[in-house]
C-alpha cells in the first residue's frame with residue numbers, strides 16, 4: 366500500500382511513515398534541497414504532525430516529526446527537536462481548508478525560478494493544469510519563517526490547491542500526502558516545460574475557446 370495515500374483512520378505511526386516517505390521522494394526529485402521545505406499532516410481536529418526544523422527531508426526518522434496542537438504548541442517532540450519554522454503557514458492552510466489533511470511546502474527549482482524571473486505559472490500551455498489544478502497564483506513576497514508567510518497564503522489557499530510563494534517556493538495541499546505531492550509534481554513539470562519553451566524562444570498557447578472546454582472538464586484528482 367502507498368503510505369502517502371493514508372486513510373481517514375490512519376494511526377499516528379502510519380502518518381509518521383507517510384511523511385518520512387514523502388520527504389524522501391521530494392528530496393530525491395529535487396523538490397526540496399539541503400534541509401529546505403516542510404511537510405505536515407492533520408492527525409485529527411486538534412493535532413498536526415509536522416517536520417522538525419533543520420533536518421534534511423530526504424533522511425528523516427520518526428524522531429524528526431513533531432506533534433502540535435492547532436495553535437502550534439508542542440505536544441510531543443524528541444529532545445533538541447523544534448517544529449518547522451514555517452509552522453504558521455501550515456496551520457493557516459488547515460484553518461482555511463477543513464477539507465484537507467496534508468500540506469507540502471517545497472522549493473522546486475523551476476517553479477521557484479519562474480517567480481524569481483517575474484513569471485506566473487501559465488494556465489494555457491499544457492491542458493493538464495486546467496484539468497486538475499486550475500489557476501496556480503503567485504503570492505506576494507513574504508519573509509520566510511515569519512508570520513508573513515501565513516498572511517500571504519490566507520485568502521488564496523481557500524480556493525486553490527497549489528500556490529507559488531514569490532522568490533521562495535511552493536505550497537500544495539491535499540486530502541492526503543499523495544494528492545499534495547501530485548499537485549507539487551505537476552506544478553514543477555509545467556514550470557520546467559514552460560521554462561524550456563521560453564528558452565527556445567516561442568510558447569504555443571492553448572486558444573481561449575479550448576481553454577474554456579478544459580475548465581468545464583476540470584476534475585478533482587481521486588486516486
Ligand SMILES: [Zn+2]
Pocket residue numbers: 401402451470471472509533534
Ligand atoms: Zn521555504
